[in-house]
Amino acid sequence: MIPVRGYDGAIVAVLGMGLSGRAAAQALQAGGAHVVVWDDGQAGRDLAQTAGYALRDLTKAVSYDGVAALIVSPGIAHLYPAPHPAIAAAWAAGVPVDNDIGLFFRSFATDDWDGFETTPRVVAVTGSNGKSTTSALIHHILAESGRPAQLAGNIGRGVLDIAPARDGEVVVLELSSYQTDLARALTPDVAVLTNLSPDHLDRHAGHGGYFAAKRRLFAEGGPDRAVIGVDENEGRYLANQLAQGVGDDRVVLVSSGQKLTEAAWSVFARKGFLSEYRHGRQVGSIDLRAIAGLPGAHNHQNACAAYAVCRTLGLGPRAIEAAMQSYPGLPHRSQLVADRGGVRFVNDSKATNVDSAAKALQAFARIRWICGGLQKEGGLDGLLPHLAQVAKAYVIGREAADFARQLPGVPTEVCTTMARAVALAAAEAEPGDVVLLAPAAASFDQYDNFEQRGADFITCVGAAVAGQSD
Structure with missing residues (x-):
């Protein structure tokens, strides 16, 4: 568990007792906060009481007296199609609204890191499709290569439920648009956009709002490296916005189908072959066709993104290829x-x-x-x-x-x-x-x-x- 920092002795409200809500409540309590909770369903409220949390109807304005922050679970609408009544009440009371992702980024780094030989890193993956496979594949490659790593976020484990960082560890987070849209802190070391297609449009008031939610990971976060899928205009726009010029290799372009040889750093797949180019010169390649856990062009795009991330983390092409060969794939995804x-x-x-x-x-x-x-x-x-x-x-x-x-x-x-x-x-x-x-x-x-x-x-x-x- 990652104890939440900055709320010792304060009252913090948690809305929603799902997976992330429960982990947030526990992590807040571990950090010294006094936690009050609310859930729209009776089953959630019963669960909270059984766990020993104080219930407070957060839809009422009076419930925010003395509350330092409201932490919202990702499934709860905070703006479109309409803000949840509890969020509207928090706004009216001037109480900051955040989520578990924001808490994670403000709490992950600790004074213990001063004694580490290698600073831990955070990789955050977002996009419409393939983000789970990309996240799991990055984690698999790191683990197979002997790098300490943890996997969390939208993929099934709450971000605050992971263990405190070890020396040199990499934490891989899959983040949905719901999570990136609300988080008050977003500071990954490496950020990834796999692709973008229409989804969750009611929650973001259209495609532009959906892209804006994804873009926050890069615009707010200021990652050291950005790995951007450029098979859609939004990805091309974002890559152009982030790069300082044609020679800026802090932005790695990724594609499935396009040959990207002119960029400062690119990874692309064509006809089943992955190629890595730097400053116009090929420096790595992998035959993806025989990798059973990554069938089809869409998985080849995921492989390119994962490869690019692992290269930014210092892994060599042959080590990445060997780890990909043993990747088993994820349930319910090809x-x-x-x-x-x-x-x-x-x-x-x-x-x-x-x-x-x-x-x-x-x-x-x-x-x-x-x-x-x-x-x-x-x-x-x-x-x-x-x-x-x-x-x-x-x-x-x-x-x-x-x-x-x-x-x-x-x-x-x-x-x-x-x-x-x-x-x-x-x-x-x-x-x-x-x-x-x-x-x-x-x-x-x-x-x-x-x-x-x-x-x-x-x-x-x-x-x-x-x-x-x-």
Whole structure:
């Protein structure tokens, strides 16, 4: 745990008793703060009381008497589409609003570091797609190379729940737009933007607000190194804003598909090969095609970003390549579930938006595509250029029929349930086919989260494969 500094003896309020809220409350208490909490749900309030925290209805203005700060969990809207009543009440009372990311950056460095031989570093990864894989891959490479490292943030472990830094340690944080948007302190040593595509637009009042939330990691943070995906205009704009000129190698450009040989420092992948260039000269390369844990161009972009980060941290190309070979991949992200009779079953339940699903579709030659769910803003037009590889779509979700109608020229089957979709796809698949779950939609119409949807896919694949063996 990282004890929060700066609030010893002060009253600090925590809104939301989810994973990050609980970790924040514990870390504040460890740092000497008097913690009061509130949760909109009765279950959260019961959990807080069981843990011994004082409950205080933070939606009421009087609740902020004597409160030094309000710490907000990332799932709670703080501005758009409307501020949570507790946040509005804190504003009215003049109480600073922060989140666990802000607390982490103000508390991570301690006087103990004066005795370290090598100062700990923080790598922060954000973007629309691939940030989990990029973060996990960086952590894996560091660990395989013998560097002490911890992984936290949006990937599942609260940032304040990690252990205090060791000598020379690297902390890798995956940060969502919700987290970067509100944090009052953002000071990573290395900051990464993987890519940008429309997502969470209601929380940011549109695409511009969404980009602005991501951009804060670089504009507010002032990282020593910035690794920027430049396959979209926003990335190109950000890289241009950060670099002082064509020779500025503090900004590393990353691409999947573009050849970037003129930049001061670039890492790009083309036709399955990663190349590193510095000042117009190639200094490293990796054949990514045989790395099972990183299939497809979208994962090659993730590999480029992770490679660039590890190079800025002093690792050599061959050490990075060796570690990539053993990378197992993340659950629900291009996860190979089964390979039976020449048919592969791949779980990409994390492909919750059109852009991430399009990237998944480009990774395989012939696809039995399981898709559908709670559609996001913008429709499915972004998928249309990438449907040539789809032999058939098996559509799930409450809006399955409407989803299917938006896939012109693709044979579709309205299945509604995962069990029927997997069973039918497995029965109709031919050797060489990939049965791919890449929903291009949120899961909340049928599941609590994308993990639960992916787990259901895995269960259904197991049943289908077992049935074929009988």
